[in-house]
Amino acid sequence: MELNTLVDAVMKNIFVELEASGRHVHVTAQQAKTLFGHGLTPERALSQPGQFVAKERVTVIGPKGKFEKVAVLGPERPEAQVEISVTDGRVLGILPPVRLSGDVAGTPGAVLEGPAGKVELNQGVMAAKRHIHMHPADAAKMGVKDKQRVRLQTFTARPVVFEDVTVRVHPAFQTSVHLDYDEANACGFQKGDLGRIVP
Amino acid sequence: MELNTLVDAVMKNIFVELEASGRHVHVTAQQAKTLFGHGLTPERALSQPGQFVAKERVTVIGPKGKFEKVAVLGPERPEAQVEISVTDGRVLGILPPVRLSGDVAGTPGAVLEGPAGKVELNQGVMAAKRHIHMHPADAAKMGVKDKQRVRLQTFTARPVVFEDVTVRVHPAFQTSVHLDYDEANACGFQKGDLGRIVP
Numbered sequence: 080m081e082l083n084t085l086v087d088a089v090m091k092n093i094f095v096e097l098e099a100s101g102r103h104v105h106v107t108a109q110q111a112k113t114l115f116g117h118g119l120t121p122e123r124a125l126s127q128p129g130q131f132v133a134k135e136r137v138t139v140i141g142p143k144g145k146f147e148k149v150a151v152l153g154p155e156r157p158e159a160q161v162e163i164s165v166t167d168g169r170v171l172g173i174l175p176p177v178r179l180s181g182d183v184a185g186t187p188g189a190v191l192e193g194p195a196g197k198v199e200l201n202q203g204v205m206a207a208k209r210h211i212h213m214h215p216a217d218a219a220k221m222g223v224k225d226k227q228r229v230r231l232q233t234f235t236a237r238p239v240v241f242e243d244v245t246v247r248v249h250p251a252f253q254t255s256v257h258l259d260y261d262e263a264n265a266c267g268f269q270k271g272d273l274g275r276i277v278p
Numbered sequence: 279m280e281l282n283t284l285v286d287a288v289m290k291n292i293f294v295e296l297e298a299s300g301r302h303v304h305v306t307a308q309q310a311k312t313l314f315g316h317g318l319t320p321e322r323a324l325s326q327p328g329q330f331v332a333k334e335r336v337t338v339i340g341p342k343g344k345f346e347k348v349a350v351l352g353p354e355r356p357e358a359q360v361e362i363s364v365t366d367g368r369v370l371g372i373l374p375p376v377r378l379s380g381d382v383a384g385t386p387g388a389v390l391e392g393p394a395g396k397v398e399l400n401q402g403v404m405a406a407k408r409h410i411h412m413h414p415a416d417a418a419k420m421g422v423k424d425k426q427r428v429r430l431q432t433f434t435a436r437p438v439v440f441e442d443v444t445v446r447v448h449p450a451f452q453t454s455v456h457l458d459y460d461e462a463n464a465c466g467f468q469k470g471d472l473g474r475i476v477p
């Protein structure tokens with residue numbers, strides 16, 4: 080085994096890559112039709128297999144402000160979701176509860192506007208709870224299980240230990256930590272930075 | 279000693295109050311004259327003795343955007359300083375280095391605009407490095423010294439341990455942790471939340 084390959088293998092047993100997710104929206108097939116006149120068109124693949132950034136963009140409107148050209152992630156989902164940071168929430172005038180993706184019950188709504196029409200969401204606005212997407216092989220190596228909550232130390236310019244980070248294990252996942260931009264900026268994240276699960 | 283007094287005393291030996299600082303500007307006496315036509319007028323006292331939020335507001339202008347009605351803190355200082363979050367920096371088009379207050383050498387500049395005139399700063403824009411203001415009595419109780427770098431656990435909705443938090447000890451300081459809004463939002467800070475120095 081070459082040294083670089085060995086170092087790489089050791090690194091992957093110890094460290095987890097960090098990723099920062101900007102504000103984005105998930106929509107249903109029906110909502111995509113209303114907003115854009117058609118389904119979502121893939122523009123760029125995301126790190127999680129099958130997920131993509133769509134060519135289509137929407138305006139997210141709250142009682143106090145709006146964001147234009149917000150990314151829409153595909154494929155379409157059974158339920159809409161608007162993932163923003165708490166900082167974004169101040170601009171929109173919506174206080175986003177911190178939730179795991181999919182847990183939309185009781186969250187506030189917002190209005191989405193696309194080139195073909197508007198959709199009024201009754202719920203779906205959240206700040207994504209920080210989490211680690213893990214492939215089962217990596218979860219086994221690091222000794223963690225699906226839904227486990229762990230502490231994660233970041234090797235970043237403004238180092239922190241994030242407590243209460245939820246592990247999500249799925250064979251389709253590529254292992255990486257998902258932070259929102261408040262968290263990414265608070266820890267001084269730059270692309271390529273790593274984290275480590277600590278006791 | 280009443281129970282409440284006792285609990286309060288114990289709390290103050292163990293915990294430190296957290297505060298979030300929004301974007302703000304410090305100016306010199308000469309710059310205040312240029313921007314407003316006169317010196318700063320106190321509107322509201324801050325937690326640190328003698329420090330105040332001025333009635334006057336400025337617009338901070340960067341190459342990509344601007345913020346209007348930005349708070350100006352008094353009293354006037356020997357050198358201007360613009361404290362923003364990394365998130366704010368994206369809006370302005372300025373990447374703020376993370377610095378302790380006063381350490382402005384080599385930081386980027388910005389334009390300040392007030393009702394009476396404009397000031398072009400060659401330097402002074404920074405993201406304030408998180409720090410703990412400590413009264414010497416509290417520093418002694420908690421066993422820390424001026425300029426020491428400590429780890430701080432937050433008892434907040436999204437708990438974190440901030441590493442590399444600089445302690446600043448001064449008889450004029452009231453003991454509190456200063457976070458910027460990226461950090462405050464990343465840890466789910468709400469007014470009244472506490473932190474604790476941990477090993």
